[in-house]
Amino acid sequence: MDYLPLLLSFRIAIVATLLAAVLGTLLGALLRSPRLFGRDLLDALITAPIVLPPTVLGYYVLVALGRSSRIGQAYEALTGSSIVFTTTGATIAAFIGALPMVVKSARAAFEGVDRVYVEAARTLGASPLRAFVTVELPLAARGIIAGTMLGFARSLGDFGVTLMVAGDIPGETQTAALAIYDAIQAGRERDALGMILILSAVAIGLLYAVTKLTRSSGER
């Protein structure tokens, strides 16, 4: 079995999930605020990748970040390489899959934190930022970690958007999900089997851990 696609998948998923964890936590905290203008619309936009066809999502990413887009041209001028059809593009595709998972979980976790703790922190001299970092974030941590784990599982298995945005270039953008597809199309099922088993074990293991984590959070 060729382990390269699997290693690439893990590398891409780790970077994408770390980015999604940071941005998703901040967006989850922002969406928790009932006073935020356009909150429901922003929530719908962030959640859309869960329900949109990967081809539609991929199209949007190509339009926004492709070689003829302003962002794509600026990136290429800076780095000498394009975003699309590179590992960067595959990472962005994985990030788009992970982000809504983190945001949904983080928002729910923040909404589950009793406001009285934040008020108590403020009366004890904490600025809004200190109250967020030292009280809200630790109290919401389990939910955020659970969302991050789901995001990792989702980004590890991305297929459609990765194919649209990054192509299927062995060693650069050919992730495990794409390599499995290629192997089965070519009748090399034995090559695919190892990756299928590993991806399945990781996904089920993560879902099991998330269930345990959220249950013990409820019992706290």
Next chain:
Amino acid sequence: MSAELKATLSAALPGGFDLEVSLEVPSGITVLFGPSGAGKSTTLRAIAGLERPARGVVTMGETTWFDGARGIDIPVHQRALAYVFQSLALFPHLSAQDNVEYGIDRRLPQAERRKLALDFLTRMRVAHVADRRPRTLSGGEAQRVALARAFARGPKLVLLDEAFSAMDRELRRELGEEVRRYVDDAKIPAIVVTHHRMEAHALGDRMIMMRAGRVEAVGAVAELLKDGPHREGER
């Protein structure tokens, strides 16, 4: 030198009527008494800065905390006060000692903050629970940790929102004495919100009676509760 709290507040209350109060609170314990929905907690929250009144002025000694007309609204974390919530709101992820340390001036070295936190836990007779999380504490221990947390901050004003309502008479009396001792030593005002006559008797010297968003009477606790005009405020 002792300072007085003065507050004139207007705010909308959930019950459909407006809060219109004017209070002067000298050092010592003042009980804010009245039936549920009278606006006691809203008054306390507005003084603390947890709720913004529609109009009004709040001054603590020489310092203006809020003045709607002049656009002054000092954020809650910059008002030198301590607030004890009905639920106590001890941070569940921190030990008792870390809870107390949380409100101590962060400009002090950490070793000093830790020592100060332990001193206040000792003073409240709960030093033995310093390393324990709030969920493992008894009701009385948690109350004492909450008071230690409030006092360790060195506040200029102490606000207690129904903080002793769920306790038995003996514990309420003991903790009332702790509050009285601290407030008398520090020569600062404290407001205790309650709708419980026994608690009012146990804690207060002075009482402000509220009903339907208005101050109904101001005077000595024993005097105002003599005829029991607020029987519906009893538990």
